[in-house]
Amino acid sequence: MERDKEFLEFLVKSIVAHPNDVIVDRTIDEMGVLLTLKINPEDMGYIIGRRGQTAQAIRTLLRIVGAKNNARVNLKIYEPEGARKPARRQEQEDDLIDTSSVEDLKI
Numbered sequence: 784m785e786r787d788k789e790f791l792e793f794l795v796k797s798i799v800a801h802p803n804d805v806i807v808d809r810t811i812d813e814m815g816v817l818l819t820l821k822i823n824p825e826d827m828g829y830i831i832g833r834r835g836q837t838a839q840a841i842r843t844l845l846r847i848v849g850a851k852n853n854a855r856v857n858l859k860i861y862e863p864e865g866a867r868k869p870a871r872r873q874e875q876e877d878d879l880i881d882t883s884s885v886e887d888l889k890i
Contacts, residue, residue: 785809787848787849788809790844791858792807798830798837799829800823800826800829801826804821805820805821805822806821808821814855815849815857816857817859818856819860819861820858822861
């Protein structure tokens with residue numbers, strides 16, 4: 784009955800650069816099946832995708848697999864410490880918006 788886990792492992796290993804580092808934990812509770820995905824920090828961008836589109840697509844596919852097995856399947860992507868982007872600095876944001884020329888535009 785662990786077809787959802789096997790499917791997720793196959794799918795993720797096909798996407799990432801470090802397939803040997805893929806670990807999927809499966810737990811069952813009253814809410815349904817929870818799959819926790821752990822991957823190499825360097826592969827986070829591959830799994831999340833641009834604007835989260837890849838992660839959303841994986842979740843959609845898991846819902847379909849779960850529906851075939853009469854189960855609700857949820858995906859949690861474990862974010863290791865080295866995977867986060869550095870926070871955007873306020874200076875960079877200030878450079879993007881130059882409010883000094885706005886005053887000149889008043890008619």
